[in-house]
Amino acid sequence: xxxxxxxxxxxxxxxxxxxxNAFRVAGTAPGLTITPLTPHxxxxxxxxxxxxxxxTSLMHFEADPIALAVTNSRLRACPVDRVAVVxxxxxxxxxxxxxxxxxxDSRVATLLIVDQAAPYDFRRVDRGESTxxxxxxxxxxxxxxxxxxxxxxxxxxxxxxxxxLSFLGELREVAETNPEVLSELNSTTILLTxxxxxxxxxxxxxxxxxxxxxxxxxxxxxxxxxxxxxxLSAASIALAHNISVRTLYKAWQGTDPGLHDYIIGRRLExxxxxxxxxxxxxxxxxxxxxxxTDPTHFAHRFRDRYQVSPxxxxxxxx
Numbered sequence: 001x002x003x004x005x006x007x008x009x010x011x012x013x014x015x016x017x018x019x020x021n022a023f024r025v026a027g028t029a030p031g032l033t034i035t036p037l038t039p040h041x042x043x044x045x046x047x048x049x050x051x052x053x054x055x056t057s058l059m060h061f062e063a064d065p066i067a068l069a070v071t072n073s074r075l076r077a078c079p080v081d082r083v084a085v086v087x088x089x090x091x092x093x094x095x096x097x098x099x100x101x102x103x104x105d106s107r108v109a110t111l112l113i114v115d116q117a118a119p120y121d122f123r124r125v126d127r128g129e130s131t132x133x134x135x136x137x138x139x140x141x142x143x144x145x146x147x148x149x150x151x152x153x154x155x156x157x158x159x160x161x162x163x164x165l166s167f168l169g170e171l172r173e174v175a176e177t178n179p180e181v182l183s184e185l186n187s188t189t190i191l192l193t194x195x196x197x198x199x200x201x202x203x204x205x206x207x208x209x210x211x212x213x214x215x216x217x218x219x220x221x222x223x224x225x226x227x228x229x230x231x232l233s234a235a236s237i238a239l240a241h242n243i244s245v246r247t248l249y250k251a252w253q254g255t256d257p258g259l260h261d262y263i264i265g266r267r268l269e270x271x272x273x274x275x276x277x278x279x280x281x282x283x284x285x286x287x288x289x290x291x292x293t294d295p296t297h298f299a300h301r302f303r304d305r306y307q308v309s310p311x312x313x314x315x316x317x318x
Contacts, residue, residue, distance in 0.1 A: 002050055003046065003047075004021075004022040004026060004049050005018055005021075005045065005046065005047040006045075006046050007019075007043060007044050007045045007046070012041040013040070015036065015043060015045075016034065016036075016040070016316070019034045020032070020034055022047040022049075023061075026047060026048075026057065027057035027059055027084075027134035028059070028068075028134070029074075029080045030080065031070050031071070031074030031077060031078040032070050033068070033069045033070070033074065034066065034068055035066070035067040035306075036063075036064065036065070037064070037065035037067055037123070037124075037308075042064075043063075044063070044064050045063035045064065046063075047060075047061040048060045048061070050179055052133075052171075052182050053186025053187075055136035055138070055139050056133070056186050056189055057133075058132070058133055058134075058171060058172065058175050059131070059133075060129065060130070060172055061129065062127070062128070062129035063129075064127050065123075065126060066124055067121070067122070067123040067124075067306065067307065068120075068122045068123070069119075069120065069122070070116070070120055071119055071272065071273045071276075072119050072273060073276065073277050075117070075119065079117070080116050081137040083113065083114070083115060083134070083147055084113070084114040084116055084132050084133065084135075085114075085135075085168070085193055085196065086111070086112040086113075086114060086131070086133075087112075087165055087169065088104075088109065088128065088130050089109055089129045089130065090106050090107050090109060090110075090128075091106070091124065091127075091128040092104065092105045092124070092125050094121075094123055095112060095114075095121070095122045096120060096121040096122075097115060097118060097120035098148050098152050099255075099262070101256055101257050111154065111156075111161055111168075113151050113154050113196070113200065115151050116134075117144070117147075123307070125307075131168045131169070131172045133171070133189060133193065135193050139190050140193060140194045142194065142197055142198065146201040147197060149201035150196070150198075150201040153200050153201060153202075154196075154200040155200075158196075158200050160192070160195055160196045161196075161200075163192075167192055171185065171189070215241065216251055216255070218241060219237055219248065219252070222237060222240055223237070223263060223266065224266070227263070227267055227270065228267075228270075230292070230293050232291060234248055234249065234259055234260070264301060265305070267291045267292065268302060268305050271286050271287065271289075271290040271292070271298070271310070272302070272310075274289065274290065275310055276318065279314070283295065283310045283314070287299075287310075298310070
């Protein structure tokens with residue numbers, strides 16, 4: 001085992017820097033922001049990592065409550081083309097990427113695909129552990145659209161879900177007991193990751209009709225263009241697309257989160273980036289610039305989402 005970090009051996013003031021360094025060495029996107037959700041003086045984490053092959057690595061970490069996020073601004077500064085497949089231990093956590101929010105409270109391990117070339121937000125509210133395979137996308141010979149669909153559609157019912165979950169457990173055991181043979185499993189790791197993504201990305205029965213899918217595509221684009229408008233609402237969106245509010249909600253039906261929560265979530269994500277990128281603005285100014293007319297309401301929403309105040313988020317990550 002290559003132990004990259006044990007916070008028991010690190011001063012509380014150095015925990016954040018050491019966490020970022022360990023995760024970076026283990027293969028995560030260099031723009032990753034790590035936020036312990038408990039005070040640094042009591043936060044505990046262990047991070048281990050192994051090289052499987054050129055462009056392929058294995059990571060295992062266990063930690064107290066933690067938030068991991070990559071923003072658009074960090075990706076622009078540190079672009080990366082890599083996919084992570086994660087086995088998350090039983091417990092309570094959430095993950096947001098490519099318009100999909102997964103909120104999990106499970107008694108069994110869960111498999112997760114993370115597109116490291118796109119923004120994401122993962123947070124765990126209890127102590128837990130994860131085993132992660134990182135593969136450079138160039139090795140997978142798959143278009144970005146397949147990876148995006150796999151992130152959105154992976155389910156326990158996917159054909160290779162349980163197989164890959166078992167494979168991750170076996171791969172970690174090999175890494176801990178006989179790491180010199182990991183390189184012999186590199187081709188298998190790449191091929192199985194390719195197959196998992198391809199299978200999860202396949203069109204599923206019961207998907208929305210093409211008309212609804214077209215409405216959804218146009219609505220999402222409209223929301224992105226108008227996300228900072230405080231008047232953005234279901235009524236204004238429906239009016240802009242010459243459809244009824246009822247038709248809009250029908251097209252959005254089955255999408256998680258709901259329309260209102262999606263708009264709030266995107267505003268919070270953009271505001272979170274702006275708190276770091278536009279440090280000359282006050283928190284209230286950032287709130288108003290992203291569609292929140294009441295800075296106090298923004299602060300409450302921000303804390304509910306990220307378990308930290310906007311002011312503390314800026315201070316911790318500056």
